[in-house]
Amino acid sequence: MEQKRRYYEAYEERYRQVHEEGLQWSSDSPSEIVGQVIQKYGITKQAQMLEIGCGEGRDAAYLLKEGYHLLATDLSGEAIAYCREKYSDFRENFCTLDCLNERLEQKFDFIYAVAVLHMFVLEEDRSKFYQFIGEHLKENGIALIGTMGDGKMEVCSNPEEAFTLQRRTHGQTGREMMLAGTSCRVVSFDTFRQEIHSAGLKELEMGLTSILPDFPTMMVAVIKAEK
Numbered sequence: 245m246e247q248k249r250r251y252y253e254a255y256e257e258r259y260r261q262v263h264e265e266g267l268q269w270s271s272d273s274p275s276e277i278v279g280q281v282i283q284k285y286g287i288t289k290q291a292q293m294l295e296i297g298c299g300e301g302r303d304a305a306y307l308l309k310e311g312y313h314l315l316a317t318d319l320s321g322e323a324i325a326y327c328r329e330k331y332s333d334f335r336e337n338f339c340t341l342d343c344l345n346e347r348l349e350q351k352f353d354f355i356y357a358v359a360v361l362h363m364f365v366l367e368e369d370r371s372k373f374y375q376f377i378g379e380h381l382k383e384n385g386i387a388l389i390g391t392m393g394d395g396k397m398e399v400c401s402n403p404e405e406a407f408t409l410q411r412r413t414h415g416q417t418g419r420e421m422m423l424a425g426t427s428c429r430v431v432s433f434d435t436f437r438q439e440i441h442s443a444g445l446k447e448l449e450m451g452l453t454s455i456l457p458d459f460p461t462m463m464v465a466v467i468k469a470e471k
């Protein structure tokens with residue numbers, strides 16, 4: 245019997261649709277905030293790093309080329325195959341992982357997830373995301389979470405419509421394309437804070453950043469496991 249697709253798998257569909265046109269969905273520009281947090285918290289090149297939801301690999305590629313020890317993961321097999329081919333020197337560093345339903349044996353000094361949390365619309369999925377982070381941080385490890393939002397607005401898409409085609413403009417070419425809508429839940433700073441706290445995690449800092457050209461306004465939090 246065919247298994248029902250889960251709403252947060254819709255990005256797989258979008259990547260396939262875009263790759264079939266010989267294009268990629270995201271830019272190649274790394275998120276400045278990732279480098280800034282690495283610098284600020286003194287994360288060294290010996291640190292074990294994990295990316296959750298690496299997509300087409302813009303942040304992972306930058307860090308791997310800089311010599312960091314990174315395992316870059318995504319639920320989407322299409323995205324991981326794309327990264328392995330595009331960044332073939334680092335193919336072993338990319339692997340599929342569903343952070344809501346799978347576990348790794350290793351723990352990490354630094355975990356980051358850029359523009360992944362907002363994809364999780366259901367309460368239980370958001371809790372599982374934080375839980376995954378808590379379970380995979382080393383004792384003094386930290387995590388950076390970037391999620392869409394301006395800190396005030398709260399909106400939520402209908403998960404039933406994640407695969408419904410929507411007209412979207414392709415960033416690099418300006419082409420109009422009909423693509424899987426995917427899912428989005430934007431929360432305020434207050435909700436973000438409450439979620440972090442309820443998951444037994446500690447907020448070290450929270451604010452807004454701009455990840456250009458992909459995400460002009462993004463909320464970010466640096467967190468650690470509560471002792």
Ligand SMILES: C[S@@+](CC[C@H](N)C(=O)[O-])C[C@H]1O[C@@H](n2cnc3c(N)ncnc32)[C@H](O)[C@@H]1O
Pocket residue numbers: 252253255256270296297298299300301302317318319320323341342343344345357358359360363458
């Ligand atoms: C908006 S994209 C962001 C990709 C990349 N981080 C970036 O900033 O370009 C969200 C990514 O989260 C991935 N994703 C969705 N659900 C996931 C899950 N359960 N586990 C891991 N990755 C997931 C999607 O496949 C997609 O690549």
